[in-house]
Amino acid sequence: MALLEIRDLVVEFDLPGGRVRAVDGVTFDVGTAEAVGLVGESGCGKTTTALAIMRLLPENGRIAAGSVLFDGEDLVAMKRGPLRRRRWSDLSIIFQGAMNALNPVRRVGDQVAEPILLHEPSVTRKGAWRRVGELFELVGINRDRRRDYPHQFSGGMRQRVMIAMALAIRPRLVIGDEPTTALDVMVQAQILELLERLRAELGLAMILITHDLSVISETCDRAVVMYAGQVAETGTVGELYRRPLHPYTERLMRSVPDIGNVRRLPAGIPGHPPSLVRPPSGCRFHPRCDHAMEVCRRTFPAERTFDPGHRVACHAVGDDGRTRAPSELPLLPSARALADLDPRREMPTLLDGAGAALVGVDGEIEGITAEGRP
Amino acid sequence: MIELRGLRVAFARRRSFGEVVRGQLAPSVRAVDGVDLELRRGEIVALVGESGSGKTTTGRAIVRLGPISAGQILMEGRDVTAIRGVDLRAYRRRVQIIFQDPYESLDPRRSVTDQVAEPLIVQGIGNRAERRERVDRALEEAGLRPVALYRDRYPHELSGGQRQRVAIASAMVLEPDVLVADEPVSMLDVSLRSGILRVMMDLREQRGIGILFITHDLSLAWLIADRIAVMYLGRIVEVGPAEILVRDPRHPYTKALLSVMPSPDPARRRKRAILRGETPDPSLIPAGCRFHTRCPLVFDRCHVEDPPDFELGEGRRSACWLAEGGEPLPDFPAEAPRLASASAHHASAKMTADAASAEPSLVELDRRP
Numbered sequence: 001m002a003l004l005e006i007r008d009l010v011v012e013f014d015l016p017g018g019r020v021r022a023v024d025g026v027t028f029d030v031g032t033a034e035a036v037g038l039v040g041e042s043g044c045g046k047t048t049t050a051l052a053i054m055r056l057l058p059e060n061g062r063i064a065a066g067s068v069l070f071d072g073e074d075l076v077a078m079k080r081g082p083l084r085r086r087r088w089s090d091l092s093i094i095f096q097g098a099m100n101a102l103n104p105v106r107r108v109g110d111q112v113a114e115p116i117l118l119h120e121p122s123v124t125r126k127g128a129w130r131r132v133g134e135l136f137e138l139v140g141i142n143r144d145r146r147r148d149y150p151h152q153f154s155g156g157m158r159q160r161v162m163i164a165m166a167l168a169i170r171p172r173l174v175i176g177d178e179p180t181t182a183l184d185v186m187v188q189a190q191i192l193e194l195l196e197r198l199r200a201e202l203g204l205a206m207i208l209i210t211h212d213l214s215v216i217s218e219t220c221d222r223a224v225v226m227y228a229g230q231v232a233e234t235g236t237v238g239e240l241y242r243r244p245l246h247p248y249t250e251r252l253m254r255s256v257p258d259i260g261n262v263r264r265l266p267a268g269i270p271g272h273p274p275s276l277v278r279p280p281s282g283c284r285f286h287p288r289c290d291h292a293m294e295v296c297r298r299t300f301p302a303e304r305t306f307d308p309g310h311r312v313a314c315h316a317v318g319d320d321g322r323t324r325a326p327s328e329l330p331l332l333p334s335a336r337a338l339a340d341l342d343p344r345r346e347m348p349t350l351l352d353g354a355g356a357a358l359v360g361v362d363g364e365i366e367g368i369t370a371e372g373r374p
Numbered sequence: 375m376i377e378l379r380g381l382r383v384a385f386a387r388r389r390s391f392g393e394v395v396r397g398q399l400a401p402s403v404r405a406v407d408g409v410d411l412e413l414r415r416g417e418i419v420a421l422v423g424e425s426g427s428g429k430t431t432t433g434r435a436i437v438r439l440g441p442i443s444a445g446q447i448l449m450e451g452r453d454v455t456a457i458r459g460v461d462l463r464a465y466r467r468r469v470q471i472i473f474q475d476p477y478e479s480l481d482p483r484r485s486v487t488d489q490v491a492e493p494l495i496v497q498g499i500g501n502r503a504e505r506r507e508r509v510d511r512a513l514e515e516a517g518l519r520p521v522a523l524y525r526d527r528y529p530h531e532l533s534g535g536q537r538q539r540v541a542i543a544s545a546m547v548l549e550p551d552v553l554v555a556d557e558p559v560s561m562l563d564v565s566l567r568s569g570i571l572r573v574m575m576d577l578r579e580q581r582g583i584g585i586l587f588i589t590h591d592l593s594l595a596w597l598i599a600d601r602i603a604v605m606y607l608g609r610i611v612e613v614g615p616a617e618i619l620v621r622d623p624r625h626p627y628t629k630a631l632l633s634v635m636p637s638p639d640p641a642r643r644r645k646r647a648i649l650r651g652e653t654p655d656p657s658l659i660p661a662g663c664r665f666h667t668r669c670p671l672v673f674d675r676c677h678v679e680d681p682p683d684f685e686l687g688e689g690r691r692s693a694c695w696l697a698e699g700g701e702p703l704p705d706f707p708a709e710a711p712r713l714a715s716a717s718a719h720h721a722s723a724k725m726t727a728d729a730a731s732a733e734p735s736l737v738e739l740d741r742r743p
Contacts (some may be wrong), residue, residue: 113725154652163735183589184424189634189648211563214636218643237640255564257640259593260620272533297732 002029003205004053004091004173009066010374011045011052020050020276021059027303030173035206037201037216037237039252040226040350041273047096049226050175053207054093070173077294088115089169092108094162096178100148102158112136112165135164139194140364156187163194173205181210184242190217211320214256217241222309225249228284231303235310244310245283262290270338281316290326291316292335359371375584376413376436376552381406383431387657403657405431407608408445412681416575416582420595420616422631423605426653429497432605433554433588437471438462449552454675457548467497470545474557476537479530485552486513488526490544497548508547515580516543517573535566542573553577569597569602593635595622601689603627607656607664614690622702624692628699629703646704647713663695669705670710671696 009219013021019167023045023220030036051057053068055075055371070090074081097100102111112135113128123131133143134348139160150158168249176195180188195220198204208220216223217237225233225248233246236248244250249268271288274280280287286296296315316324326335383406389398390513408426423429434440435446438454440563440740447455454465470493473479474719480489490509494500500508516539531535538558545553555574558566567678575598577583589595597617603613604627612625625631639650647691660667666676675695684697696703706713 077584131632156652184653185592185631185634186424186649187652189646190650193646193648208570212636213564214638217638217640218636241639241641246518252565253638255568257597258639258642259632259635260597261637262637263597263617265571266568266595270564272535272563305397 001069002036003032003071004030004207005069006053007047007067007069008062009049009052009068009272011048011057011061012064013058013061014058015277017277021228021279022047022276023052023062025066026224026226026229026231028231030205031048032172032205033199033223034222035196035208035220037213037220037223038207038234039142039213039216040228041222041252042274043228043273044226046211046226047177048229050093050177050179050207052090052210053175056093058176085119088166089119089175090171091175092166092169092171093175093177094159095178098180100158102161104150105115106149107121107147108150108153108161109136111160112168113144115165115168127317131168132164135167136161139164150278154187156183156190159187159191160194160342163191163198167198167202170202171204173207175209177209178211179208180215188215190348191270195219212256213252214258225252228279229276229285230300231311231313231342232285233310233312233314235307235312239307239310243274245306245310245317245321246285246314247289247316247323248285250323251272283313286308286332287334288338290335290338291324291329292332292334293327297332324357375415375450376586377411377448377451378432378436379446379448380409381409381411381432381435382443383428383435383441384443385441387498402659404608405656406435407659408609409605409608411610413584413586415551415600416578418578418585418587418599420587420589420599420602421605422589422592422595422602422655423529424590426607427605428608428656429471429588429590429605430556433556433586436552436554437458437469437472446666453460454511456472466670467548468550469554470550471554472538472541472545472546472558475561476534476541476542477529477561480537482529484528485525486527486529486532486540486543487517488530489540490547493544497609499548509543510517512543513540513546515546515577516540518543522561526617533566534718538562538570539573544569544576544722546553546577550583552584552586554586554588557590558587559666560589560591570727574598574625592620592631604631607653607659609693609706610689610691611665611694612692613654614686615688618688618690624686624690624697625665625701626669626696626703626706627665628708630670642657649711663693665694668712670706670712672712 007027008028009023010021012022013022026049038049040046052063063076102108109129110134111133116123116128116131127198132146136143136146141157141160153161177336183191184245195206199206208216209218220237221241222236224231227244227248233249240249241253244253255266255268257266271286282298283301286292293315299316301313303311305311316329318324384404385572385718386400387617389400399530411431421429421432433514435442444456448454459463481657491505494505494508497584513521518536518539559570574585578585587599589593599616601613602619603610603626606627608611612623612628619628620632630647630649633644647670651668654667662678662680663676664693666672669676681693681695683693685691685702686697
């Protein structure tokens with residue numbers, strides 16, 4: 001049994017325009033001391049998945065189905081009281097831009113001590129202060145700075161404070177939601193190094209959420225590639241890089257420049273992620289996919305497992321675990337145009353029969369409508 | 375086409391209470407501290423640096439937004455450092471800028487056409503029909519095709535990538551010779567960046583414009599630039615052709631930056647040289663070499679003497695005493711005191727981010743049973 005097991009998680013939001021499924025059937029595991037990356041473009045449901053695991057969804061959101069088993073216990077079914085005790089002490093989260101979440105008029109040490117005092121009534125004020133000192137040293141801050149205020153810290157140092165706070169009740173799993181996105185490269189490297197070291201020393205399990213695949217390749221064991229609220233592919237970072245099965249993973253991998261390797265402008269991914277209010281039918285990636293067939297438009301591909309731990313949901317992958325080349329497939333007209341696309345040249349406007357995908361230059365897809373106009 | 379000679383920009387910081395009491399002068403922040411750089415016709419030069427390096431201030435100075443304290447900006451040999459009025463307006467027609475945030479740089483209440491036509495109206499160019507034609511051409515060049523689909527839209531109807539294309543179109547509608555692009559893709563998903571980068575490369579190819587590409591991301595710079603200039607605390611510490619600079623950096627700062635660039639290939643996880651601490655405050659630029667407080671290769675001379683730019687041939691320049699003899703940089707010593715950790719997976723390496731603090735002892739948090 002893995003430390004964290006997420007099964008068929010569905011999260012819905014009530015919006016003025018209707019009900020939106022932001023997360024639709026997400027399944028993955030995180031083992032003890034394992035680092036798993038959650039990756040995808042903005043709006044693919046990465047952060048929503050994290051919030052659902054913590055049960056910190058905003059008021060208009062709810063977990064509609066599925067389970068989140070932590071150590072075998074279902075967090076989804078748990079009552080608020082016990083859940084609150086598990087939060088921070090079993091699993092905690094470092095939010096995106098969290099360094100701006102500190103209260104500016106309180107000493108940082110007191111802010112880090114607060115969850116300790118709340119969660120462990122037996123700990124005295126003095127004991128908590130001492131623990132904060134230890135936490136600060138653990139994350140690379142001089143313990144004398146407990147008495148400082150947030151404005152006396154740089155962005156990177158504030159992020160360290162937030163990491164110290166996330167570790168305050170000695171959790172076994174930490175979720176980092178874009179923990180380094182707003183930071184300079186050198187500071188980002190420091191923070192990633194710190195997270196890596198904490199994982200090794202404390203046996204922490206970690207979920208790292210980012211849109212940057214190279215950050216995940218550097219720091220994680222496995223990655224879960226999400227698209228439009230669903231899992232496209234899961235595997236070790238090595239497998240996903242060397243043998244990506246899903247065309248989306250492949251494209252995402254090739255979007256990241258690899259300095260010092262081949263110097264070529266990446267192809268990128270044509271179009272942009274779909275609106276979840278009216279997601280595309282079938283496989284949600286099909287309008288942007290150069291492997292798309294008629295079946296992709298009609299049905300969502302069943303998830304299949306190839307080598308242990310390498311799962312993919314794509315019609316273009318054969319039973320032998322090989323992704324067919326576009327030339328071997330009966331492509332949709334839109335896919336044929338994408339497959340023929342010379343990345344240096346512009347794209348014509350495309351109309352694909354019934355659904356009419358309108359594709360602009362370099363594939364900025366304009367949406368799918370009956371009239372062929374967005 | 376554009377040449378910067380010893381450009382300096384200093385801001386006066388507000389005096390602290392103590393400084394007022396003691397009657398001291400306001401401290402000045404040397405945001406740009408003597409920059410020499412050249413941008414040729416049809417060339418893409420990347421200006422790379424971390425926040426506080428002065429790269430954005432340099433870019434703004436080139437388009438004459440913001441003050442210039444000393445030095446010169448030359449355009450085709452003509453000094454434009456202090457031009458005003460009509461001359462400045464004519465200059466701005468030829469030198470345009472686009473900003474990082476496509477969500478803030480567009481007016482939400484104005485349609486794409488109105489937005490892109492505005493510079494033409496300000497410059498008093500053409501009549502309605504001519505303006506319309508130029509707007510369409512600019513949209514087309516920025517990749518918003520077919521133009522009819524985008525012309526009458528409002529910013530909220532556009533994706534981030536499309537907004538940035540509108541921003542590019544408004545800069546290009548004046549058909550400038552120079553474009554300063556300040557982090558034009560850093561707000562966009564990696565999957566959408568290529569499209570914008572391609573537009574810029576096409577503009578260079580078809581129109582021969584020179585582009586100063588400002589970024590914090592060395593791998594982006596390497597991808598699209600002909601030459602890279604690396605800035606640290608207001609000064610260009612190294613400049614050279616992109617490929618050569620990446621393959622064989624001659625300044626320890628460049629070398630360290632390169633080592634921490636993440637790679638999508640897990641097999642290429644490299645030996646990271648993570649510098650401790652953070653870039654000092656630009657109001658407190660260290661004496662001697664400004665990088666000496668963080669340099670893993672620092673030696674005595676660096677503490678006292680600021681290195682000049684050493685010409686290294688092939689258009690390369692480095693401001694490091696170790697480049698004086700023209701030899702490649704030595705490897706960083708594994709146990710250099712200024713590096714956080716020698717190897718990427720050396721888990722027990724101790725580190726501290728507090729430059730001032732002593733090596734902290736790692737406190738083992740006792741695991742619960």
